[in-house]
Amino acid sequence: MIRLRDATTLAFTKLKTRKVRTIVTVVTASLLFSTLTFAAFVAGGVFDSAKRFTSGNLAERYIVNVTFSGGDGGSNEQSVRDRANELYPQIVAEKKAAAKQLGIEYDPKTEPKPVEESEGGEYLNSDSLAARRALNEYREKQPTARKKLETIADKYHPKTYFSLGQSNINGQMKLMKEGKEDFAEKTSVTGFSSTQDITNGWSYLASSVLQPFFVEQKYLDAQENKNDLPVVAPYSRVEAALGLKPLAKNAPPKDRLDRISEVRARAATVTFTTCYRNSASQAQIDQAQQVAREIEQNKNNKDYQKPSLIYGLPPANDCAPAVILSDKRTAEEKKQAEKQLEFNRQFGDAVDPVQQKVTARVVGISPDGFNSSSFSSVDVLISLIAGSSLQGAWAVPQEMYDDLPDKSIYERFYPTSDTMASQFAAAYIPATSQLVEFSTADDAKAFMTKESCTGMDCNATKPFISYFGSNSVLVQELTANITTALSYVALVIVGIASLILMGMVGRVIGDSRRETAVFRAIGAKRNDIRVIYVLYTVFLSLLIATATIAIGCGLALWFDSQVSAEATIRAQLTFVGVERSAEFHLFGLWWQALLAIAGLVVVAGLVGMLLPISRNLARSPIKDMRDDT
Amino acid sequence: MAIASVSDQEIESFLRLFNGDAEQAAKVLRNYDLQKKHAQKKPNQVAPSGPIVVRLQDVTKSYKVGRQTVEALRGASLDIRQGEFVALTGASGSGKSTLLQLIGGLDKPTAGIVEVDGVNLKKMRDGKLSKFRNQTIGFVFQFFYLQPFLKVSTNLEVPGMFARTKKTERREQSRTLAEAVGISDRMEHLPRELSGGQMQRAAIARALLNRPKLLLADEPTGNLDSINGKAIIDLFETIRKKYNTTIIVVTHDPAIAVRADREITLKDGAII
Numbered sequence: 046m047i048r049l050r051d052a053t054t055l056a057f058t059k060l061k062t063r064k065v066r067t068i069v070t071v072v073t074a075s076l077l078f079s080t081l082t083f084a085a086f087v088a089g090g091v092f093d094s095a096k097r098f099t100s101g102n103l104a105e106r107y108i109v110n111v112t113f114s115g116g117d118g119g120s121n122e123q124s125v126r127d128r129a130n131e132l133y134p135q136i137v138a139e140k141k142a143a144a145k146q147l148g149i150e151y152d153p154k155t156e157p158k159p160v161e162e163s164e165g166g167e168y169l170n171s172d173s174l175a176a177r178r179a180l181n182e183y184r185e186k187q188p189t190a191r192k193k194l195e196t197i198a199d200k201y202h203p204k205t206y207f208s209l210g211q212s213n214i215n216g217q218m219k220l221m222k223e224g225k226e227d228f229a230e231k232t233s234v235t236g237f238s239s240t241q242d243i244t245n246g247w248s249y250l251a252s253s254v255l256q257p258f259f260v261e262q263k264y265l266d267a268q269e270n271k272n273d274l275p276v277v278a279p280y281s282r283v284e285a286a287l288g289l290k291p292l293a294k295n296a297p298p299k300d301r302l303d304r305i306s307e308v309r310a311r312a313a314t315v316t317f318t319t320c321y322r323n324s325a326s327q328a329q330i331d332q333a334q335q336v337a338r339e340i341e342q343n344k345n346n347k348d349y350q351k352p353s354l355i356y357g358l359p360p361a362n363d364c365a366p367a368v369i370l371s372d373k374r375t376a377e378e379k380k381q382a383e384k385q386l387e388f389n390r391q392f393g394d395a396v397d398p399v400q401q402k403v404t405a406r407v408v409g410i411s412p413d414g415f416n417s418s419s420f421s422s423v424d425v426l427i428s429l430i431a432g433s434s435l436q437g438a439w440a441v442p443q444e445m446y447d448d449l450p451d452k453s454i455y456e457r458f459y460p461t462s463d464t465m466a467s468q469f470a471a472a473y474i475p476a477t478s479q480l481v482e483f484s485t486a487d488d489a490k491a492f493m494t495k496e497s498c499t500g501m502d503c504n505a506t507k508p509f510i511s512y513f514g515s516n517s518v519l520v521q522e523l524t525a526n527i528t529t530a531l532s533y534v535a536l537v538i539v540g541i542a543s544l545i546l547m548g549m550v551g552r553v554i555g556d557s558r559r560e561t562a563v564f565r566a567i568g569a570k571r572n573d574i575r576v577i578y579v580l581y582t583v584f585l586s587l588l589i590a591t592a593t594i595a596i597g598c599g600l601a602l603w604f605d606s607q608v609s610a611e612a613t614i615r616a617q618l619t620f621v622g623v624e625r626s627a628e629f630h631l632f633g634l635w636w637q638a639l640l641a642i643a644g645l646v647v648v649a650g651l652v653g654m655l656l657p658i659s660r661n662l663a664r665s666p667i668k669d670m671r672d673d674t
Numbered sequence: 675m676a677i678a679s680v681s682d683q684e685i686e687s688f689l690r691l692f693n694g695d696a697e698q699a700a701k702v703l704r705n706y707d708l709q710k711k712h713a714q715k716k717p718n719q720v721a722p723s724g725p726i727v728v729r730l731q732d733v734t735k736s737y738k739v740g741r742q743t744v745e746a747l748r749g750a751s752l753d754i755r756q757g758e759f760v761a762l763t764g765a766s767g768s769g770k771s772t773l774l775q776l777i778g779g780l781d782k783p784t785a786g787i788v789e790v791d792g793v794n795l796k797k798m799r800d801g802k803l804s805k806f807r808n809q810t811i812g813f814v815f816q817f818f819y820l821q822p823f824l825k826v827s828t829n830l831e832v833p834g835m836f837a838r839t840k841k842t843e844r845r846e847q848s849r850t851l852a853e854a855v856g857i858s859d860r861m862e863h864l865p866r867e868l869s870g871g872q873m874q875r876a877a878i879a880r881a882l883l884n885r886p887k888l889l890l891a892d893e894p895t896g897n898l899d900s901i902n903g904k905a906i907i908d909l910f911e912t913i914r915k916k917y918n919t920t921i922i923v924v925t926h927d928p929a930i931a932v933r934a935d936r937e938i939t940l941k942d943g944a945i946i
Contacts, residue, residue, distance in 0.1 A: 051835035058823040563819040566780055567880070568808020568836045570801050 047573040049580075056580035060588070063553060067585070070549035074542050074646070075592035081535055081642045082597025083604070088527045089635030090605060094612075097627055098620040107489035108254065108513040110209070111198070112478045113190050114503050119183040120169050129159035129169060129179035136175045136392075143391055147384045174392055190477040193506060198481050201492040207480035210249040210460040212441075216323035218244040218403070225361040226320045228330060243317050243405055247276060247439035249460070254480065254513070255442045257620065258409040258435065264313035268406055273316060274455055275445040277409035279437045280618055284308050286315045286407075298610035305617050306625050308410065315407040320364035321458075326398035329356050329367035353378070364402040401454065408445060411435040412619040480513055531638065539649045546589075546653030550582055554657040561661055571662050578658045579651065586650035590643040605632035724755035727887055727920045728777055733786030735772050735943075746772040748943040749786070756887065757918045759910065761925055761934035769943040770924045771892060777922065778890045779807050791887055808837050812881030812919075814891035818873040820865040826876050827852070827861040833883045844883070851879035854916070855909055871902030878909060882917070889913065891923045895930065907933050 047055075060067060119125050137153045144151030159175040160167050169176040188196075191208060198206075219230055220242065258277050259265070284291060287308065292301055322330065333356035343349035353373040359365035374382070389396045414437030446452065452459075483489040497510035554561075561574055609630050616629040735747040747769045754760055762770040775781040776788050779795045788795045791810050798806060812833075820829045827848055834844035852858040855875040860868055868876065874894060881889055891910070895903030907930050910921050923930055931937045939946050 046838075047835055048838055050841075054824070054828065055821070055832070055835070058821055061823040559819065560821070563813075563815070564832075564836070565804065566778065566807070566813045567833045568804050568884070570804040570836070572801075573804075573836055 046570065047576055049576075052573070052576045052580050056577045056584060059553060059557070059577075059581045060584055063556065066549065066552065070545060071585070071589050071592055074545050074589045074649075075596055077538050077542050077545070078589065078593040078642060078646055079596035079600065081531060081538060081645075082593050082639060083600045084527070084531055084534070084597075085635050085638035085642060086597055086601030086633065087604060087631045088531075088638065089633030090601070090631040091633070092635065093633035094616065094629040094631070098616050098623050098629065107483040107486050108207075108480055109483075109489055109493055110478055110480055110511050110513040111194050111508045112511075113193060113506070113508045119180055119187070122183060125179050125183045126160045126167055126169060128182065129173065129176045132175040132178050133159050133173070136178070140388075140392065143388055147388055149381065149384045149388055151388075190479050194479045194481060194508070197496050197508075198492060201488045202484060203481045203488075204484045205482045207251040207254055207482070208249070208443075209478040209480055211477075212246040212248070212458045213460050214246050214321070214458055216321060216399070217327050218246075218319045218321045220244055221318045221320050221362070221364070221402070224318060226364060228334060228358055228361070242282070243276065243278070243439050244319055245439075246458075247405075247441050249443050249446060250440045250480075252442040252444040255409060255435075255440055258411050258440075259442075260309055260312045260407070260409055264310070265408055268313055268408075270316075270404070270406065272450045273404045273406035274449075275408040275442055276317070276405040277411050277435070277438070277440045277442065278312075278315070278317070278405075278407050279413050279439070280305075280308065280410050281413045282317075283312045283315050283407055283410055286317065287311055298614060301614045302617060302625065305614070312407045312410055317405045317407075319403045319405070321399075321401045321403055322364075323399040325396055326366055326400040329398055330358065332356050333358050333367045333370075364400050366398050366400055399457070401457075403455070403458075408442065409440075411438045411440065413437055528638070535642070535645055539645050539652075542646070542649040543652045546582075546585070546650045547656060548653075550578075550585070550650065550654045551657035553581070554578060554654075554661045558661060558664060561664075574662060575658060578654060578661075582650040582654040583647055586647040587643070589650070590646040593642065593646060594639060601632045605630050724757050726753045727756045727758075727791055728752070728754040728922070729787070729789040730773075730777070731787040731789075733773075733776060733783045733788055735769075735776060735781070736784045745943050747776070747783070750940075750943075750945050751786075752938060752945060754920060754922065756920050757914060759914050759921045759923075759933070759935045761923050761931040761937045762940065763925060763931050763937055764940035768940040770940050772943075773940065774890050774892055774922065774924050777888070778811055778813060779803050804836075808833060809884055810886050810888060812884070812886040812889045814874070814878050814881050814889065814894045816893035816896040818865070818870075818877040818897075820873060820876060820880070822865055824864075825861065826857065826863055826865065826868065829865065829876060830861075830880045830883060833880060837884050839884075847883055848879065851882050852876075854882075854912070855879045869902070870898050871905060874898060874902070874906055875909065878906070878913070882913065882919070885917065887920060889919050889921045891921065891925075893924055893926070895925065895927050900929075903927060904929065 133156075137156050140151050140156065141153065156174075157170050157172040159170055159173040159179065161170045162168075169180065171177070191206065194206065219226055255277055278286075281291065284304070289304065289308070292304055336352060336355055337357070339349075340351060340355075351371075355370045355372075356367040357370035359368050372379075386396055412435065446455070449455070481492075483492065493510045493512075496508070498504070498507040503509050564574060564577075609628065609632075612629040612631060613627075617623065617625070617627070620627075730750050730752050733747055733750045734745065736743050736745045738744075750769075750773060762773060764770045772781070776783055776795075777790060779788075779790065779798070782788075782796050790806075793806065795803065795806075820826070821832065824832075827845070830848035830851060831841075831844040834847065839847075849858065849861070852861055855878055857868070857872050857875045857879065860872055860876070865873055865876070874897075878889075878891075878894075889910075894910075895906050898906065910923070911933065913919050914921055923934065925931060
């Protein structure tokens with residue numbers, strides 16, 4: 046067979062023939078393939094930037110978030126209803142005895158039935174003490190979320206389990222703006238959400254998981270009151286607390302980065318002071334406001350009789366209990382009220398007012414959640430890689446909490462049981478989340494793939510498992526997903542490009558019939574001809590690959606210049622611990638992908654060449670020479 | 675016919691046949707004269723000495739054209755000896771090109787035997803036949819068929835590339851041959867920078883690169899003017915003398931036929 050060097054010489058000259066057609070083919074095929082190289086360059090930039098920003102954060106850590114659906118918590122269990130019915134006469138008897146002992150009246154008919162009926166069938170009555178007891182008994186017997194997690198995760202060689210506790214705010218919490226409680230402000234009692242504002246609650250997380258979001262230690266060391274509740278707070282809340290007006294979205298990138306630096310530097314000086322009131326305390330405040338309104342409305346009504354006990358609002362900066370403005374009750378009335386209070390205490394109703402000022406000091410900054418109204422493509426892209434589970438979160442670092450000089454003032458908010466047994470929700474109880482860290486990405490991925498529910502099958506035993514924070518598993522998974530997506534696109538493009546190249550190579554080979562005939566006449570074997578055309582196709586393909594990479598590179602650089610500044614800001618907001626100088630670029634070299642694309646171009650060319658060359662070699666050289674003359 | 679012995683009227687009426695084109699008329703007369711001389715000088719017979727390089731025995735070649743079968747060659751038999759310069763002549767469609775292609779191993783006979791250098795070409799497989807062609811036979815075409823984007827020097831080396839001859843050796847051979855055919859000063863040029871005659875010389879040099887025993891030329895002067903045509907024939911003579919190469923030329927050109935050792939004329943696929 047002809048030497049490769051000589052075949053190369055002959056093949057190379059073919060590129061010089063039909064120059065216009067060659068250029069059109071190269072440009073057309075290159076434009077097609079450049080969509081792939083563009084994606085590869087952008088993905089390369091994203092991967093590089095992701096590594097740069099996650100380095101020192103949660104990189105090389107394989108943490109997943111496991112969320113067990115709370116489900117109905119047993120409220121629809123027949124056994125619970127049966128137990129509630131069983132407890133009902135017992136409770137009535139207990140209450141009768143207690144009432145008799147205290148000397149107060151108790152009418153068993155007023156005792157709510159534990160099980161009621163509706164069109165949908167029987168249901169537990171949340172007003173019933175028997176129902177609540179039965180439900181608590183049931184829930185206490187259920188395995189804890191940690192236990193359930195260990196059952197499914199142990200075989201995947203977990204490294205560490207972290208609890209993700211939610212604060213237990215059984216009451217209302219209000220932000221004391223400028224140190225004052227706004228009594229007119231209405232807050233909804235959610236108690237479990239850790240988003241939006243600290244008054245909705247917070248989560249307790251291991252410091253090692255929150256570390257990337259901490260502000261610098263020197264700022265923390267300078268904090269004045271070490272007994273304030275340490276919290277990682279969302280960026281925008283810290284910014285607002287510093288009295289900084291949010292910058293416009295189109296503000297210069299430098300200004301926005303300067304703002305981030307300023308917020309980080311000053312964050313440790315920020316505190317959030319709230320006033321917590323349990324339902325009894327809030328009820329007295331509500332009553333004070335209500336009565337004050339009534340008195341005001343009836344100030345000209347001579348028939349109006351003021352209540353015997355009138356509460357008034359406490360000073361706004363104290364978070365104190367409601368004050369008694371007047372108490373005209375008789376001694377007997379007061380005695381009866383005390384007895385009733387004691388009776389209620391015995392049967393579990395929260396009757397003693399509790400209020401408490403809680404001051405949280407900022408020890409870290411979590412990224413803001415995305416505002417759907419200003420969702421941009423960059424946001425989507427960054428959210429893919431920086432989709433921190435802590436977006437918009439308020440979180441207390443567990444170890445910092447443990448080290449507080451006096452934890453007693455926060456104990457009532459600390460989650461006592463992850464089954465939330467003390468809470469009664471008629472239908473559903475909140476989901477509980479746990480974190481588990483693995484030593485390898487493979488273990489983490491295997492755990493996620495095999496143990497996660499997919500949506501409809503999520504329940505109290507089959508959890509939903511997701512990546513926690515922006516860690517290596519996420520980046521690896523992102524790489525795999527992009528690779529898969531690119532592969533599908535590549536298949537389509539290779540198909541189209543093969544047809545184009547088949548046309549081009551076919552025309553060139555067709556035009557070269559006479560030349561092939563001459564080569565055959567002067568002693569070329571069929572294989573010699575094949576080698577020459579294969580090399581020609583490879584050269585053409587490499588030319589296309591080069592143009593493809595050049596076009597893709599140019600487009601990606603342009604794209605990067607358009608979005609890099611915004612992406613850097615978003616990434617700086619997301620990865621709090623990174624250097625100010627770190628930039629997020631959407632241009633980078635992903636060699637493996639680029640080489641694969643170049644290989645695909647060559648494959649497309651060779652596929653396109655097969656039919657024309659086999660046809661050409663089957664032709665009679667005599668006929669081709671004769672046709673030409 | 676001697677021009678001096680005819681009258682003016684006869685000349686005028688003769689020229690009228692060529693629409694007054696005296697040059698064309700003169701060319702026809704010259705060819706007529708050459709053919710006449712040739713007919714007197716060259717009997718159709720085998721040269722007496724040298725081993726037989728080409729032997730055809732009762733060779734038939736037929737083609738299917740639509741539903742019809744066309745017999746391009748009918749029972750052709752001939753022997754050509756080493757060093758012979760043979761002209762294949764005949765009218766268009768007489769079968770001379772077919773005969774050349776069969777001798778060159780580019781086509782296979784429908785019946786009969788084609789032997790070149792003692793080898794029956796019909797029995798050879800494609801790969802071996804290519805190698806045999808490369809080593810034993812040189813081809814020269816009417817339209818030269820040089821690679822347009824290769825320098826002349828590289829064009830000359832192409833048969834050596836297929837023979838896997840070392841580059842240094844090929845270069846040396848091509849230089850020698852370029853000198854022999856008179857184009858050594860054009861080696862670094864592209865074919866388009868050469869005249870027709872120079873291009874045909876380059877093609878002849880290319881055909882000779884592997885020192886073939888047999889040189890087959892299909893209308894080698896058909897695309898050249900008379901001066902260049904004559905020069906090419908001179909070159910064939912030189913090659914024959916220098917390398918003892920057997921040369922078979924398909925031609926309509928009586929000037930070649932008259933210079934050949936032997937003229938084999940075909941008519942309707944048969945050697946006459």
